[in-house]
Amino acid sequence: MCPPALDSGYKAQAGARLMGSPLNGHAVLTHASMATGGPADQDADALSEFEQDDEQTQDGFLTYTYYYEATAQSPLSVICSYGGQQGAKPSLLLLPVPNGTKGNCKFRTPVAADKHGAASSMTCSAQ
Numbered sequence: 001m002c003p004p005a006l007d008s009g010y011k012a013q014a015g016a017r018l019m020g021s022p023l024n025g026h027a028v029l030t031h032a033s034m035a036t037g038g039p040a041d042q043d044a045d046a047l048s049e050f051e052q053d054d055e056q057t058q059d060g061f062l063t064y065t066y067y068y069e070a071t072a073q074s075p076l077s078v079i080c081s082y083g084g085q086q087g088a089k090p091s092l093l094l095l096p097v098p099n100g101t102k103g104n105c106k107f108r109t110p111v112a113a114d115k116h117g118a119a120s121s122m123t124c125s126a127q
Helices: none
Strands: 005-007 017-020 026-036 054-058 061-070 076-082 091-096 101-110 121-126
Touching: 026 061, 026 101, 026 121, 076 121
Parallel strands: none
Antiparallel strands: 005 026, 017 091, 026 076, 054 061, 061 101, 076 091, 101 121
């Protein structure tokens, strides 16, 4: 669901929102989670993020699993965070979760920062 990287020419899809620090060049996905509320409702300094339901290490990756059910009364967003190393604020891409869906999203990130060619990912599947 989250693009693995963004560059300064990226245009958010309809319903999505790009906020936080402006994209400067090329940035890779560093964190992802989910929040209550649609992308238009979010405030970069006060994201209402979900707690992850489990953490596990396997194959050199740390996996966070988020279970969700989106309805018209309870819209949800996927938060994709890019860059933000050395104390800098990240660029955030907020993606809407389609109403009437439920399932899970998994954020996988390498445990070791120097894992060759390993990239973080956020994928969602509906049930």
